[in-house]
Amino acid sequence: MALEFERASKLARRGELVEAQAREVLKDIMKRADIGETLQTVSIKSHFDTWLTSKRTRKSQSTGERYGVAVEDFLETLGKRASKPLTSLTVSDVQRFLDHRTAKQLSPATVILDVKIIGGALNAARRQGLIPTNPAEAVELPEAKGMERGTFTPAEVKLLVDTAQGEWKLLIMLAYFTGARLSDCCRMQWDGVDLTGETLTYTQAKTGAKVTAPLHPDLLAQLNKLAGTDKPDVFIMPQLACQRGSGRRGLSETFKKNMRQAGVDSQTVKGAGNQMFSRRTFHALRHSFTSALANQNVSAELRMKLTGHKTEGEHQKYTHHEMDNLRAAIKKIPSLR
DSSP: HHHHHHHHHHHHHHEEEEEEEEHHHHHHHHHHHOSOOOOOOOBBBHHHHHHHHHHHHOOOOOHHHHHHHHHHHHHHHHGGGGGSBGGGOHHHHHHHHHHHHHHHTOOOHHHHHHHHHHHHHHHHHHHSSSSSGGGGGSOOOOOOOOOOOOOOOOOOOOOOHHOTTHHHHHHHHHHHOOOOHHHHHTOOOOEETTTTEEEEEEEETTTTOOEEEOHHHHHHHHHHHHHHOOOOOSSSHHHHHOSSSSSSTTTHHHHHHHHHTTOOOOOOOSTTTTTTEESSSSTTTHHHHHHHHHHHHHHHHHHHHHOOSSHHHHHHHHOOOHHHHHHHHTSSSSOOO
């Protein structure tokens, strides 16, 4: 081993020691020591591909797609260097990626998320012993300025419901009267509907938490009407349950068209960078739900319970008294009739 180090030292003094040679020296030392291990050589691309695959199996489809955008663009900025060992990655590589995303005039929030995704993959490599430090941690992130999201008035929600066709009427009502996200609304199932107890139970795709919410009288009436005429099916809205939320033909874009048809302003504003943002999208119905409760002086604690806990571990079954309070809170949301 001493001879190998001496040989490497001589190469270094002559300016001839490159990383590949240094790694070969270490490999040879470990082989001669017969310690049953060899020096791991993982390429940048190989590690990120493996990490991305594992995330896609455990996260939602939309989250997996978002991670994929950042990783693919990061590898593209590396070019041929993506096939180099993971240990060769530097702070400059991550900084170059940040500058590349910023040059596309993306919002600071988007760029920050991109770098955090790359940093997450590198943190995983550090925990596995593949790299000693995470180069992404040394990169200074841009300052993000949040954009205030808009809400819908009860009159505007009524316009949206009256203009909507087919399952979209119920979809908008579910979002407004439960505060559930788009993906959760679309995949709500009949086995979670208790018409007698006037409750709706569903599992949040984002957090995995199970939420039980009282049914607003308007929503209860609509579900009762549908239950009497609907064909037996797992999903409350079977046609929308199989459609994607994002994309040019996704549910989010369809909702924007519904807004235009109803004459409801999306409140489009110029954000940071070169993008235009709509302050009012389908997600604004979730904000409208919370806002409507706040306007009726419903406590923040009850509003938090109704929008769902963050983790399954925090979820608990409501006592009879709690459910009565939640039901009273829901009934305070103005009717659409």
